[in-house]
Amino acid sequence: MDRSLASGGEIDTLRASPETHFRLLGPLKVIGPNGPLIIPSGRQQIVLGAFLVELERVVSIDQLIDLIWEYDPPNTARTQVQICVSLLRRLLAPTGAEIATHAPGYQLVVEPWRVDAHVQRNLANEAAALLKEGRREEAADRYRAAAALWTGPTLNGLGSGPLRARAAQLDEERISLIESRLEIELDLGRHRQVIGEIGALVEEYPLRERLRAQLMLALYRSGRQADALNAYRVGRELLVEELGLEPGEELRDLESAVLSADPALRAPETWREKTLTMAGHPSAGRSVPRQLPSDTSDFIGRKHVITDLRNALLEGEAANVAVLMGRPGVGKSATAVRVAHLLADEHYPDGQLYCDLRATRGTPVSATTALSRFLRALGVPAQAIPEDVDERAAIYRELLATRRMLVVLDDAALESQLLPLLPAGPGCGVVITSRYFLTGLPGATSIQVENLTDEASIALLSQVLGADRVSAEPEAARALVRAVGHLPLALRIVSARLAARPRWGLTAMVERLADERHRLDELAHGDMTVRASLSLSHEGIDPLAARAFRLLGALEGPTVPMWAAAALLDDSRPFPTDLVEPLVNAHMIDIIGVDSANEPVYRFHELVRDYAREQLARQDVVHRRDAVARVLGGWLSLLDSANQVMTGGDYLRLRGNAPRWNPPKQYVSRLLTDPYCWLEAERANIKHTVFQAVAEGMDEHAWDVVVGYSLFLGRKGYTEDMDELFAAVEPLLRERENRRGLAALIVSAQDASLAQRGSLERIARVNEALDVFADLGDTHGQALVQRQLADLVDKQEVRTRIHLCEQALQGFIKVGDLGGQRRCLILMGYLRFRDGDEKRGMAELGQGLSLAEKSGDPRALAQALRKMGVLEKERTEYDRASEHLERAYTLVDTLDDPVGKAIILRELGRVQGISGRTAQARSLLTRSAEIFGELRFTEKRNEVELDLVGLG
Structure with a gap:
């Protein structure tokens, strides 16, 4: 179905379509x-x-x-x-709308x-374009x-003060639409037809000066001068009485014009289209400069950029x-020159001016010099060119005012360098290339030039080397374009190096580029070198930003969080993005998205990261280790805060002695509004952080990060992640004889990393940790192990399990x-309760439920409700059991907690089975088995499959 809105039939579409529609311009309706x-x-x-x-x-919680x-x-x-x-x-759900x-x-x-x-907004935009x-x-x-879509005040009847204030803004849009339409009606000479409508609106909005005007x-155009002056008088009295203000300048000027019968107030003549003809075109007999560099013969790709650039130059009335x-x-310059050649003859017959401003090459061309070159090209004798830059710019604009010319300004850096070079003529176009974000140019369209796609990169190789040579080694060709980041x-x-060596295979070049330490050495041929190109940008930024750039190269993660540069530099400013913005502006690092706090997330291009590391080794190697340690400390600080939000406090984990580095508090508060979302987004970065800590020999940092991360991994069922991290860190801890770290690692990995091992092996590992904690006198560690052992020992050893819980409880009480x-x-x-002491059991379970509710941890509450549901099932209170379990499922479903969902679905299935609802039980148990299978919890999946067999 075509949803384009082109004829004002949008209201009919809303009324007649059988599909669901949402209305907020009036009472809320679906x-x-x-x-x-x-x-x-x-x-x-x-x-x-x-x-x-x-x-x-996105609307935040x-x-x-x-x-x-x-x-x-x-x-x-x-x-x-969440509920x-x-x-x-x-x-x-029936409407097809989703809440993501x-x-x-x-x-x-x-x-x-x-x-x-x-x-409504689409109609308003169409109206503006048509006008x-x-x-x-x-x-x-x-x-x-657009205005007719309102059926009353926006969101009428909703009891929310802040939302009513936002709705009032939409209602303001309605009256603005009406005012814009009335202005057109007056321009079309329909003054008599709209007097009644405007009069009613002025009664409704007596203080709106635009309506009164x-x-x-x-009234004046309808021959009612006295009524027009009376409307002004009434409005003035209201403004003075209500607000203590005189009318604005527009109304005062209009009153004076009405009193003097100013001819400017007469109704306008009928609208006439302006037309241009080429006959007698002002370009005749003038100098026609053709300064464009030659086009690149092997230009590849860029279809979207070319389209965007073409549209930016040819749409609109002013100089674009x-x-x-x-x-x-x-490839900015090559793209600019290609488009300039494509458009030159047809759209810019009066000529094309070109200047390489050399802004990043140490000897930038000033606006004064560029204007001198342009004026001479336009036929102005050298002796007639004034010295003053403003005078040169005035002559330049005057000469281009009636011409159709294209100006290409290559390698620019500053708006001040460019402003004198911009023509004012409506037939002119300007293309600027820059490594920097030039956002201060009035009316300019910014177009980002990205790396080539896989397809275009392969096409470029084929065009230079020949399709046969590339198709003979397709995998090597793909590896080659990946190695240079497209x-x-x-x-x-x-391509040039391979073309000069026809006996070389593409695989040989891939092997040469594999070592990132020497990759930039390989990327040089004649005057073309990637290193030289990058060095110009590196040398052009301020010293602090350059140092941040070099240190950022030390990080191993695939992306860079906004606080990392501040940690590397040990800078405590409240807005760390200020340290990175000069790098973004110079395209030395890219913004690829935003994090949970709506702050930028950065990423290096592979070759730019190589250059950063190369410069780091030359200039900042002595500071590298301390800088990396601070970034690891930043991750630890954030993990501390995330766990506090998830569990309601600093609970259920041990901390190491690795120093923390604290990102700005306001940022952390926004970032961890949903800690699960943040941790999910940072999975790859945290994994690389651990690997880097191991590689650097920072054993205390390494285990501390894994332990801080383990709560999330366990709750999400990321067993492979935990196994991988455990395997990476354990050897380092044993090598360094870091006993407490090793014991803490074992405890944290118990539910994830060791979940697939036999119970005897698991108990042996946990007992190893218990011995260490006892030897170190670590009460908290002992309590964590004792509580885990209560889950691991034989299920039939009920008294032993209770005793372990009692011991652990005393430890937890002692450490708070x-x-x-x-x-x-x-x-x-x-x-x-299972052992027969129902009264005491329910009392303790109630205490646990109370602590869970106070913690604000939905998963803790779900665990307590699940146990309550299981006990209600054993008391044959099946409806109450289902109620507790369904509430628990809602909580874990909101958290998208697969482990919790699988466990609770199993319990719900059991309750349904006992209640005789076999079909429902089978469905619930089947889904539970599927989730356990996806999590690779083989033992649990087998248990659920036995439950299914028991249904018959």
């Missing part, structure tokens, strides 16, 4: 194929309203809390929001044309259709300016670990 859907008033409507107002944007409770949210606010969203997902989880909250995923506010083209009647129709103008930006060697300059160098206390009480209560 209209489906079978009529309105009922969205419960209160929280559900507030949350849905927020999603619709912020359509195509904190925002939703503020919208629902404003000033006094309860301690369980986050959980209640609210879960219920809303079910309500909207994105840090730091949620986003409504629905086609924008289904939402009336989006249709620019001179199609005023069509523009007025679009404005009218439109009423005065309509386009800026091609990108890293060194990406950078055009590097590909041209590689409420999470550990909660885990002990829940297991103790469950075991005592």
Whole structure:
């Protein structure tokens, strides 16, 4: 179905379409194929309203809390929001709309044309475009259709002060649309027809000066000068009385014009299109410079960039300016020259000017010098060129004012260097290339030039080397373009070297590029060198940014978080992005997205990272290890904070002695709004951090990071990650005789890394850790091990397990670990109940449930509810058991916790089976077995499959 809105029929589309539509321009409504859907008033409507107002944007959980409770949210606010969203997902499921989880909250995923506010904005944009083209009647129709979408005040009836304030902004858009349409009606000479409408609007909005001015103008043009002056008088009295203000300049000037019968107030003549003819074109007899460099014969790809650049130059009425930006060697200049040649003859017949401004090469060309060259090319005698740059620029603009010329300004760096070189003539175009983000040029279109695609990179090799030579080694060709990161300059160098050595295979060049320490040495041929190109950018940035660049090269992760540069430099500024922005501006590092705090995430191009490491080895090698240690300390600090958010405190883990480095507090608070989301996004970085710590011999940092990360890995069922990290760190700890670190590592890996080993081996490893903690007098470590042993010993040894829990509980009480206390009480209560002491068991389980609720940890609460559900099942209270288990499942489902879901689905399946609901039981148990299988929890999956067999 074509969703383009081209004729004002959008309202009919909303009314007639059988597909679901969302309306917020009035009372909140969801209209489906079978009529309105009922969205419960209160929280559900507030949350849905927020999603619709912020359509195509993520709404954070904190925002939703503020919208629902404003000033006094309860301690369980986050959980209640999560449950609210879960219920809303079910309500909207028949509509096809989805609520996606994105840090730091949620986003409504629905086609924008289904939402009336989006249709309104689309119509308003169309109206503005039509007005620019001179199609005023069509523009007025679009404005009218857009305003007609309102059926009352936006989100009328929702009980949320902050959301009502946001809705008021949308209502302001409605009256602005009406004012824009009325202005067109007046320009079309329809003053008599709109007097009544404007008069009613002025009654509704008596303090809006633009409306009152439109009423005065309509009255005056209708021959009612006295009424126009009376409208002004009434408005002035209201403004003075209500606000203590005199009317604005527009109204005062309009009153004076009405009093003097200014001819400018007359109704305009009928609109006439302006036309241009080539007859007598002002270019005749003038100098026509052709300064473009030759086009690149083997130019490849860039179709989208060429299209964007062409559109930027040819659309619009003023002189159009386009800026091609990108890293060194990406092909900005070649692309600019290619497009200039494509457009020159047809669109710029009066000539093309070109200047290499050499901004990154140590001897930049000044605007004064560039203007002198351009003026001479335009036929101005040298003796007639003034010395003053402003005078030169004035002559330059005057000469280009009536010409159709293209100006190419290559390798620019500063807006001040460019502004005097921009023509003002409507027929001119300007293409600028730069390694920097030039955002201060008025009206300029910025176009990013990226690396070549795989297909284009292979095509470039084939064009230089011949298709047969490349197709003979397809895997080597792909490896070759990956080795140079698809950078055009590097590909041209590689192609040139191979072309000069026809007996070399592509594989030989891949092998030469494999060693990153010497890769830049291989990327040189004649005057072309990647190193030289990068060095120009490196030397052009300030010393602090250059040092940050070199130290960032020391990091091993695939991406770079925004705080890393500050840690490397030990800089405590509140906005660490300030350290990296000069590198981004010079295209020495790229922004590839944002993190959970909506701050930039960076990544190096492979060759740029090689250059950074090369410079680091030359200039900062003595500071490297300390800098890396601070970054590891930053990860530790963030893991500490993430675990506190997840568990409600500093619980269920041991900390090492590795020093922490603290990123800015406000940033951390925003980043960890959803710690699971942050940890998920940083999986690769944290893994590389551990590997780097091992490689650097930083054993204390290494185990501390793994232990801090283990809670998340266990809850998400990432057993392979835990196994990999355990295997990497354990040998270093044994080599360094770091006994406490090794014991802590064993404890943390117990549920994940060792989950697939036999119970005897697991018990032996955990007992090894217990001996170490006892020898070191580490109470917390002993308590953690004792609680784990209570899970590992034979299930029939109930008294032994209870005794272990009691020992662990005393340790946890001594060190103040409420999470550990909660885990002990829940297991103790469950075991005592099973052992016949129901009263004491339920009391302990209740204490554990209370601690779980106070912690704010949804998974802890789910664990407690699961145990309650199991005990209710044994008491044959099947409905209450299902209620507890379903509540627990909602919590783990919100967390997207696969381990928790598999466990609770199994318990729910058992309850359904005992209750005689065999089909439901089979479905639940089958899904549980599938999840355990996906997690590679073979033993657990086999147990569930036995439950399925037992159903018959």
